[in-house]
Amino acid sequence: MIDSAGLKIFGEGEWLENKHKAKRNRKRWRKLHLGPDLVSCEIVCSELTTDDVGDPAALPGLLDQISGPVDRFMADGAYDGGPTRDLLRTRFGEIVEVVIPPPKTAVPSPQSGLPPSVRDRHIAEIQTKGRLAWQKSTGYNQRSRVETQMGRWKAVIGPKLRARNAGNQNTEAKIAVRVLNRMTELGRPEFKRVA
DSSP: OOOEEEEEEEHHHHHHHHHHHOOOOOOOOOEEEEEEEEETEEEEEEEEEETSHHHHHHHHHHTTOSSOOOSEEBBBGGOSSHHHHHHHHHHOOOTOOEEOOOOOOOOOGGGGGOOHHHHHHHHHHHHHHHHHHHHHTTTTGHHHHHHHHHHHHHIIIIIIESSSSHHHHHHHHHHHHHHHHHHHHOOOOOOOOOO
């Protein structure tokens, strides 16, 4: 699973306003990309980029951090497209199951009559059964775990980076990943149905 969220940069806007009584036209922020493991919920890859880097552009750097095999790759619709699927096929082979929701306006490819691609099958299933049924059949609902991981980050670590330059911000993000992974290692709650 891969997802991203924005983190504020500490002091950039406030310092400029307080010191020089000037206002910036656009606030800067950093984009945090996280990739937790579905089973262990441990963060296996992370990347901190500037706000102008798109999600698919950060994907190669994230995949470089993964040392083991990948059976299933889940991401939101921002990753939908041929380049992402080609990159995953190149890195992990044909065995990787790619679960990325196509946009609502997606149409099957012209070759969908021949053995249809996974994306074409997803489009057809969404058109016949609906998006919620597709999410349930593909296990896409498990992607909420990465959203939970982002929520944990912002609750435990905070919604802003404290370091002032990019190198230190990257170090701060790596330390935060280690902190969250250590907390996960200490134990997670087990839920059991009683009645």
